[in-house]
Amino acid sequence: MRKVFLSLLLTTAVSMSAQQKQGGISPQMLQQIEQQNVPTASDRALRNALAANAIDNLAQNRQHAGALDTYFSVETKKQSITDQKSSGRCWMFSGMNVLRANFAKRTDSLSVVFSQDYLFFWDQLEKANLMLQGVIETAQKPIDDQRVQFFFHYPLSDGGTFCGVADLAEKYGLVPADIQPETYSADNTSKMSSIIKSKLREQGLELRKMVADGKKAKAIEQRKTQMLSEIYHMLVITLGEPVKEFSYAFKNKDGKAITPVKKYTPKSFYEETVDGKLNGTFIMVMNDPRREYYKTYEVEYDRHVYDGHNWKYLNLPMEEIEQLAIASLKDGRKLYSSYDVAKQLDRKRGYCDLENFDYASLFNTSFNMTKAERISTFDSGSTHAMTLTAVDLDSNGQPLKWKVENSWGGSWGQQGCLIMSARWFREYMFRLVVDKKYVSEKLLKDYEQKPVMVMPEDPLFQMDE
Numbered sequence: 001m002r003k004v005f006l007s008l009l010l011t012t013a014v015s016m017s018a019q020q021k022q023g024g025i026s027p028q029m030l031q032q033i034e035q036q037n038v039p040t041a042s043d044r045a046l047r048n049a050l051a052a053n054a055i056d057n058l059a060q061n062r063q064h065a066g067a068l069d070t071y072f073s074v075e076t077k078k079q080s081i082t083d084q085k086s087s088g089r090c091w092m093f094s095g096m097n098v099l100r101a102n103f104a105k106r107t108d109s110l111s112v113v114f115s116q117d118y119l120f121f122w123d124q125l126e127k128a129n130l131m132l133q134g135v136i137e138t139a140q141k142p143i144d145d146q147r148v149q150f151f152f153h154y155p156l157s158d159g160g161t162f163c164g165v166a167d168l169a170e171k172y173g174l175v176p177a178d179i180q181p182e183t184y185s186a187d188n189t190s191k192m193s194s195i196i197k198s199k200l201r202e203q204g205l206e207l208r209k210m211v212a213d214g215k216k217a218k219a220i221e222q223r224k225t226q227m228l229s230e231i232y233h234m235l236v237i238t239l240g241e242p243v244k245e246f247s248y249a250f251k252n253k254d255g256k257a258i259t260p261v262k263k264y265t266p267k268s269f270y271e272e273t274v275d276g277k278l279n280g281t282f283i284m285v286m287n288d289p290r291r292e293y294y295k296t297y298e299v300e301y302d303r304h305v306y307d308g309h310n311w312k313y314l315n316l317p318m319e320e321i322e323q324l325a326i327a328s329l330k331d332g333r334k335l336y337s338s339y340d341v342a343k344q345l346d347r348k349r350g351y352c353d354l355e356n357f358d359y360a361s362l363f364n365t366s367f368n369m370t371k372a373e374r375i376s377t378f379d380s381g382s383t384h385a386m387t388l389t390a391v392d393l394d395s396n397g398q399p400l401k402w403k404v405e406n407s408w409g410g411s412w413g414q415q416g417c418l419i420m421s422a423r424w425f426r427e428y429m430f431r432l433v434v435d436k437k438y439v440s441e442k443l444l445k446d447y448e449q450k451p452v453m454v455m456p457e458d459p460l461f462q463m464d465e
Contacts, residue, residue, distance in 0.1 A: 060357055061358045070414065075390035081415070086190070087188065095385075098162075100113060117181065118242055125228065128196070160463050163304065175243050248261065285314045294315070335432055337385065340381060351420075400421075
């Protein structure tokens with residue numbers, strides 16, 4: 001009995017010692033924390049209010065909640081608003097919005113909405129191949145290697161960038177939305193994506209074993225092809241079989257057909273509507289204050305198509321990015337752009353400004369990180385792509401506010417659009433795709449320098465969703 005009692009004492013002492021290990025919350029520390037948090041009458045009132053209300057409802061800055069100024073001195077032509085629904089395909093919607101706007105501007109009367117479902121099918125198949133080929137090429141590395149884990153952690157996604165639109169459209173073409181409409185799984189990607197991810201991980205393990213067993217490259221390639229056939233079948237079941245040929249007549253902005261019905265393939269339709277290759281006609285710029293400006297950066301293995309293009313960016317100060325955007329908008333050209341859209345977003349009004357919500361006063365604290373610090377700590381980064389359509393300039397040509405065409409449906413925000421103050425734009429805008437004709441020779445030369453390779457795990461190089 002005495003031995004049992006001593007054993008219990010020893011166990012208790014060890015347990016207490018473990019709990020009070022330096023770095024943990026000790027009883028003394030907890031006492032200090034509690035003493036510094038004696039609730040005031042205001043705290044009790046806030047606690048009662050927050051028990052039954054959303055934080056944003058109480059943090060909203062009423063001084064900034066009035067009617068919005070919706071005038072823009074430079075604005076491109078309006079077009080119909082699209083809806084990505086419960087999917088992460090904002091990059092595709094924004095990219096296609098730019099392409100159809102360019103087509104409408106070039107033809108002056110014709111309009112088209114491209115099928116997201118069609119190109120998404122090929123996006124998912126290509127990403128599956130990228131994952132499987134990446135697993136083959138890193139099969140000699142241990143399973144816990146960072147690059148191996150990247151492929152198994154992210155075997156597939158519905159996010160992306162404009163680089164994906166360019167590679168996929170050039171390779172597979174485009175079709176009109178009414179020829180291959182959305183399916184439920186295109187609008188709601190999570191379940192389909194989860195199932196295909198599981199299959200890809202299983203296939204990846206098999207390919208690693210084939211390499212470990214010394215199988216010949218030809219046999220591994222044949223097995224990968226069989227695996228992709230399984231993925232293709234799963235995509236046909238969920239997204240429908242990609243259109244091979246179709247008949248189509250172009251319509252004007254009022255929906256009236258004004259061209260004869262003509263037969264197309266996806267590639268010939270792409271050639272008629274895009275009028276040439278996309279790759280090589282644009283540059284992608286970013287604002288990353290952590291890194292040196294006027295340098296080019298590339299993200300290895302982070303692309304849509306294995307034989308396509310990695311993400312490649314020229315890092316620029318916001319002032320330079322703003323001038324590129326203004327030049328394009330003045331010429332009537334919309335732009336692909338991306339943001340950390342949830343920060344200080346007033347969803348009801350469709351407005352982003354740094355003072356929409358006063359969280360600091362609500363919680364009696366402060367939030368003082370710089371843009372660079374927010375990026376470094378994963379507090380901020382590019383999360384959503386939208387189509388930049390307008391800017392309001394002051395008498396000196398400096399931006400006062402911006403407007404983007406979103407892909408959350410026409411009933412959201414400002415009739416499907418979002419207005420951003422100039423100060424919010426500088427803090428939470430990250431990427432812009434601009435036609436080379438609006439870029440100076442100096443910046444084009446900077447863009448062509450040998451890129452600095454960065455890892456896809458970097459907080460700023462997540463895909464737009």
